Amino acid sequence: MKRFTLFAALVFLSGAAGAAEKAAAPSPFQRSAALFQSKCAKCHTVGRGDRVGPDLKGVTERRTREWLSGFIRKPADYLDKDPEAKKLLEKFNGVRMDVPGLSSADADGLIDYLETASAGGAAGGTEESALAEDAPEERITLPEEGRRLWVPGLAGAFLLAAGAALAWRTAGGGPAAVLAVAALGSLYWSAGGRARHHLLGDQQGYEPAQPVAFSHKTHAGTLGVACLYCHHGAEKSDVAGVPSTNICMNCHGAVRKAAGQAGPSPEIAKVVAAWERRADPKGPRLEWVRIHSLPGFVHFSHRVHVNNEVRCQECHGPVQTMERMRQASSLSMGWCVNCHRLAPGAAPTHWKRAGGPLDCAACHW
Ligand code: HEC
Ligand code: HEC
Ligand code: HEC
Ligand code: HEC
Ligand code: HEC
Ligand code: HEC
Known part of the structure; x- marks a missing residue:
């Protein structure tokens, strides 16, 4: 897990290949930026609004360095005693910031990073590219959902x-x-009945109920969590993978209710229960219903597409607006091939290369 978050952080920071070389000799600033991405970015942004915790843009102006350093190293002490911290705790629904023991050098580095990033410096908005926010004019495979014949x-x-x-x-x-x-x-x-019934093998629009009412709209949209934070396989292997409860617990260790709820959320409680009894073979499991699925005789790899900067949304539709996950594209052979046929002029400019293979053996082996 640790290795992954660091890896994801480096990718966010470099945005491209070359991450490995940079990792060889990071400057102290880069180290702090990576630390921020791995330890803090799941709850904070710099200049992109409140998430689980407050937007940290300009925090170095609102607070003294001593206060920040103390708070970052020992949030629990401050949340119990310091009046400013108590006010924040109330504002953020009682979610207690929790970070495992950072040294004062780490905290200093993070404060420098926050100062620079607040001023619009280097790494301020880099996670954004990983989230691949809506760029409708660049989306080429229109999710054909709702199309009525x-x-x-x-x-x-x-x-x-x-x-x-x-x-x-x-x-x-x-x-x-x-x-x-x-x-x-x-x-x-x-x-519209077509959207509810399918010819054999056509799963477009499939939107099954899941064991927990997990919302991509909340997590990937409102909270702005990067897709790769949860689906890290997409970048380095054929399968994207669905996250384990560990990843949920990075936040739900602390977050037990949604905004506006009086008591703990029963949906989050299911996640916590699955995690707490993870070693118990009879314990509850989160058995997510698989949605996208190609027949076994087709070979598909996420890695090639994702590394070519084809965005998740170009194939999966506007996931960050989906309350419940659904299959936005048909995943038919024509769908793959039509995109592979796009010539450099017609393909979205953010791709590194246009044109995928058209020979049968590329997809069938
Ligand atoms: C689990 C989510 C979470 C993580 C991880 C987290 N924070 Fe926080 N942070 C919060 C919340 C929530 C608050 C508001 C106080 C409270 O309710 O605990 C906060 C408050 C703060 C504040 C005070 C902001 C202000 O306006 O005065 C600073 C500074 C801060 N966090 C920095 C960090 C840094 C640096 C890291 C990474 C080392 C980090 N946080 C990691 C949730 C988190
Ligand atoms: C906080 C973790 C988290 C984030 C962030 C997240 N997902 Fe997911 N994703 C899940 C979980 C859990 C499931 C399984 C439950 C479901 O289908 O809703 C899932 C399912 C999916 C599926 C369907 C898998 C299947 O069974 O076919 C796709 C596609 C997907 N996510 C794409 C994305 C994209 C694209 C983003 C970014 C815009 C994203 N996800 C962000 C946790 C996450
Ligand atoms: C980056 C932090 C983060 C991660 C990672 C995360 N969540 Fe959440 N989740 C939240 C926050 C914050 C809320 C509350 C949002 C709100 O206030 O509406 C939430 C809300 C929810 C809710 C809605 C609760 C309700 O009753 O409305 C569910 C269910 C949920 N999360 C499940 C999951 C699952 C399952 C995972 C792992 C696949 C996960 N979360 C990973 C931060 C996170
Ligand atoms: C070129 C189109 C394309 C892109 C880009 C793409 N996907 Fe997929 N995705 C698919 C197809 C096709 C499947 C079904 C794969 C199968 O059944 O073998 C799938 C399946 C999935 C699944 C469920 C099965 C699995 O592999 O774990 C998840 C989760 C997922 N995608 C997430 C993502 C995320 C996150 C991104 C962006 C980082 C992304 N996808 C980018 C086409 C794409
Ligand atoms: C949104 C456009 C798009 C869609 C949809 C798409 N692809 Fe691709 N695919 C590409 C591009 C662009 C490349 C070239 C990548 C490169 O050269 O790095 C590619 C490359 C490939 C490759 C070559 C991998 C390699 O090792 O060189 C395979 C195999 C492939 N795609 C299979 C599929 C399959 C199967 C589907 C449908 C389930 C599909 N693709 C859907 C855009 C797409
Ligand atoms: C870019 C990837 C790709 C290429 C290239 C490709 N196919 Fe396919 N093919 C698919 C996918 C994906 C499916 C599954 C479609 C479905 O389930 O509806 C498929 C399905 C099929 C089927 C099953 C019938 C059907 O339509 O469901 C046959 C037969 C087939 N392909 C033959 C070929 C032949 C022959 C070629 C070369 C001329 C070829 N394919 C090239 C992706 C590809």
Whole structure:
């Protein structure tokens, strides 16, 4: 876990390859920036608004260096005794900042980092690129969700209704009723029923209930947590992976209720229960329902796409707005191939390379 957060931090900071070389000899500033990303960024931003904790932009102006250093090293002491800290605790719903023992050199470095980042310096907004915030004009695979096949559906319904009327006159009630039902079915299909029923293998729009009401809108949208923070596999392997409860507990160790809730959230309690009894084979597990799934004879790799700067949202749709996760794209062969056909001029400019393989063996082996 530690190794991963540091790795993710370095990637956020460098935004590209070259992370490895930079990691070889980081300056003290880079070290503090990485420390911030790994220990603090899950709860704080610098200049992008409050998250779990307050926006830290300009904090070095509102507080003295001594106060900051003390608070960062021993938040618990301050939260118990210091009047300013108590006020913050109240404002942030009783969530207690909790960071494991930092040295005073670490704290000094972090304060320098906060000062520079507040002034719009180097690493202020770098997580943003990892979150790949909406850039609709650059999104090329339009999530076809909600697309209604009005023309063929209505034409079909019309023909069937006409057939029913004709059958009523010539063949009697039985065949007419069959055709009338088919006409109604076709109307339903064209008006959106299609999104709920699927031809074999087509899972577009699939939106199953999950064991915990986990919201990407809250986590990836409002709180601005980077996709790779939870799905770190996407960058270095074929599969993106769904996070283990450890990752949830990085925050839910402290966060037990959502804004506006009077008592602890029952949904978060399920996460905590799964984590607390993780060693117990009979304990509760979070068994997430798998949504996206290609047939076994197709080879797909996240790593190649993600390292080419193809954004998650270009394939998965506006995930950061989804209360419940759903499959936004069809994942059909045509969908893959149409994107691979895009010539450099037509492809989004943020990609490193346009054009993917079209030969059968690239995807089928
Ligand atoms: C688990 C979430 C969490 C983590 C991790 C975290 N903080 Fe906080 N932080 C908070 C919360 C919440 C507050 C508001 C006080 C409270 O309720 O505990 C806060 C308050 C602060 C404040 C005071 C802000 C002000 O306006 O005066 C500073 C400074 C701060 N944090 C720095 C850090 C640094 C540096 C790190 C990383 C070493 C860090 N925090 C890690 C949640 C967190
Ligand atoms: C706080 C952790 C967290 C963050 C941040 C997060 N996710 Fe997820 N993601 C999950 C969990 C947990 C699941 C499984 C539950 C579900 O499907 O809602 C999941 C499921 C998914 C799935 C569906 C997996 C399947 O079964 O097919 C996709 C796609 C996905 N996330 C993409 C993203 C993208 C894109 C982002 C960034 C915009 C993101 N996630 C940010 C935790 C996270
Ligand atoms: C970066 C910190 C962070 C991480 C990591 C995180 N959460 Fe959260 N989560 C929060 C915060 C903060 C809230 C409260 C949001 C609000 O006030 O609306 C929350 C809210 C929730 C809620 C909604 C509670 C309710 O009753 O409305 C659920 C469920 C939840 N989280 C589950 C998870 C799961 C499962 C994971 C791991 C896959 C996870 N969280 C990872 C910070 C985090
Ligand atoms: C080029 C399109 C594409 C991009 C870009 C992409 N995905 Fe996926 N994703 C897919 C496909 C296709 C599947 C189904 C894979 C399978 O069944 O083998 C999938 C499956 C998933 C799953 C569930 C299965 C798994 O691999 O664990 C998660 C979670 C996920 N993606 C998250 C992400 C995140 C996070 C990003 C961005 C960092 C991302 N994806 C970028 C196409 C993409
Ligand atoms: C949004 C556009 C997009 C979609 C959708 C997409 N790809 Fe790609 N894919 C690319 C690009 C761009 C490359 C070239 C990457 C490079 O050269 O680094 C690529 C490369 C590949 C490669 C070559 C990997 C390698 O090792 O060189 C494979 C295999 C692949 N894609 C499979 C798929 C499959 C299977 C799907 C559908 C399930 C899919 N892709 C959907 C854009 C896409
Ligand atoms: C970019 C990746 C990619 C390439 C290149 C590709 N395919 Fe596919 N193929 C897929 C995916 C993804 C599916 C699964 C579609 C689904 O489940 O609906 C698929 C499915 C199929 C199927 C099953 C029938 C179907 O449509 O579901 C056949 C047969 C097939 N491909 C043959 C080929 C042949 C022949 C070539 C070379 C001309 C080729 N494919 C090239 C990605 C690819």
